[in-house]
Amino acid sequence: MDKKISEFKDPFSTARKEKGIGEMDDQNDPVQMLLRLKDVRKTAHNWKTFQSGAKPGRIVIPSEVDIRETRQLPFELDPPEHTEFRGIVEDWFKRPQNEEYAQNVKKQISSAIDDAMLKESFDMVTDLALPIQSRALTLLFNIPLEEAKVWISWGTHVFRSEGEALDKDKANVLYDYIDEQLEKAAKNPGEDLYSVLLQSEYQGRKITKEEAKGVMVLTFAGGRDTIINALTNATAYFAEHPESLNRLKEEPQLIGKAVEEFVRYFSPLTQMGRVVTEDTYVCEHAAKADTRVSLCWASANRDETVFENPNEIQIDRKMNPHVGFGFSHHKCMGAPHARQVMKIFIEVLTEKVGQIEILDFKENIEELGEFERKVGFHNLQINLKPIA
Numbered sequence: 001m002d003k004k005i006s007e008f009k010d011p012f013s014t015a016r017k018e019k020g021i022g023e024m025d026d027q028n029d030p031v032q033m034l035l036r037l038k039d040v041r042k043t044a045h046n047w048k049t050f051q052s053g054a055k056p057g058r059i060v061i062p063s064e065v066d067i068r069e070t071r072q073l074p075f076e077l078d079p080p081e082h083t084e085f086r087g088i089v090e091d092w093f094k095r096p097q098n099e100e101y102a103q104n105v106k107k108q109i110s111s112a113i114d115d116a117m118l119k120e121s122f123d124m125v126t127d128l129a130l131p132i133q134s135r136a137l138t139l140l141f142n143i144p145l146e147e148a149k150v151w152i153s154w155g156t157h158v159f160r161s162e163g164e165a166l167d168k169d170k171a172n173v174l175y176d177y178i179d180e181q182l183e184k185a186a187k188n189p190g191e192d193l194y195s196v197l198l199q200s201e202y203q204g205r206k207i208t209k210e211e212a213k214g215v216m217v218l219t220f221a222g223g224r225d226t227i228i229n230a231l232t233n234a235t236a237y238f239a240e241h242p243e244s245l246n247r248l249k250e251e252p253q254l255i256g257k258a259v260e261e262f263v264r265y266f267s268p269l270t271q272m273g274r275v276v277t278e279d280t281y282v283c284e285h286a287a288k289a290d291t292r293v294s295l296c297w298a299s300a301n302r303d304e305t306v307f308e309n310p311n312e313i314q315i316d317r318k319m320n321p322h323v324g325f326g327f328s329h330h331k332c333m334g335a336p337h338a339r340q341v342m343k344i345f346i347e348v349l350t351e352k353v354g355q356i357e358i359l360d361f362k363e364n365i366e367e368l369g370e371f372e373r374k375v376g377f378h379n380l381q382i383n384l385k386p387i388a
């Protein structure tokens with residue numbers, strides 16, 4: 001293949017250099033996209049003018065206001081509420097840094113890759129990345145591995161059906177499931193995330209079921225297609241750059257850097273919105289109260305004023321202040337888990353896999369007004385050969 005499928009072009013570069021902003025419509029609620037790293041950071045800090053605690057679903061692009069009423073927590077809150085709520089749940093989301101947790105992730109991923117190597121060919125997205133993501137999530141929830149089967153059956157996105165459209169019926173499957181699990185945990189508390197949430201205190205009272213549901217919806221939705229894309233895109237890269245996989249085998253201490261570089265380059269979450277609370281300006285363009293702006297992580301991560309050769313993957317990149325996990329007080333709470341899963345996935349590849357062959361693929365392209373951005377693959381048919 002001449003053109004490398006692991007090359008993800010930067011569609012924002014001209015607009016970023018010339019204007020600093022881009023524009024897109026989203027279900028008749030337009031978005032002004034901030035494209036420069038500096039502006040993205042500044043705006044992320046300024047929660048008074050650019051709020052997250054808007055109508056539930058509105059800061060997500062594409063907007064989810066028509067498919068959910070539950071506020072996702074803590075991410076659809078602003079300080080000071082956000083600070084207190086995040087404080088309650090944050091420690092739980094740092095458990096992935098524990099050695100025992102890492103060992104358990106490693107067992108899961110090793111066995112998934114062993115199974116995959118027995119097949120002549122398989123789809124990286126649905127046959128490997130999705131099961132890895134779903135099984136690892138049982139560790140984050142602290143529940144039996146068995147439950148992953150149910151989640152795998154939901155497919156790669158919990159709010160979108162294969163055609164990409166937001167899907168209310170599909171979303172309802174998730175909401176009903178979470179309600180049911182919370183009921184069970186309320187009746188019979190255990191050591192799992194549902195139970196821990198229901199026992200936590202916020203503003204001097206117990207967390208409500210609706211609030212616990214808000215955390216669970218975010219945990220299910222936020223780390224799903226993002227992790228799946230990250231694993232799949234990294235695999236495509238290694239298929240086309242076997243020398244990089246070899247280098248990481250020789251120098252495993254670089255794997256952490258490689259993970260950061262993949263998150264920068266592939267930016268699995270393109271952008272996140274904010275709602276403007278008062279008439280203001282972004283990049284010298286008027287931004288009226290009650291309109292939306294977005295922090296375009298994917299563009300900021302290719303900002304040539306910050307990153308040297310931004311369109312190249314350098315697995316040992318030295319300075320890498322990327323915003324792939326967001327920035328400021330809202331930066332991704334699932335990041336320790338995502339980083340651990342990616343790190344171990346790469347580690348297991350270096351230990352077991354000798355060759356990755358791409359057989360077929362279908363790209364996943366996001367339509368963002370004036371821009372088109374590749375975010376991953378709908379499918380990536382591959383073959384893995386064990387180290388000889």
Ligand code: EMZ
Pocket residue numbers: 060064072159217218221222223225269
């Ligand atoms: C929301 C979002 C969170 C949203 C950090 O990102 O991820 C999206 O995939 C979901 O659709 O609801 O959870």
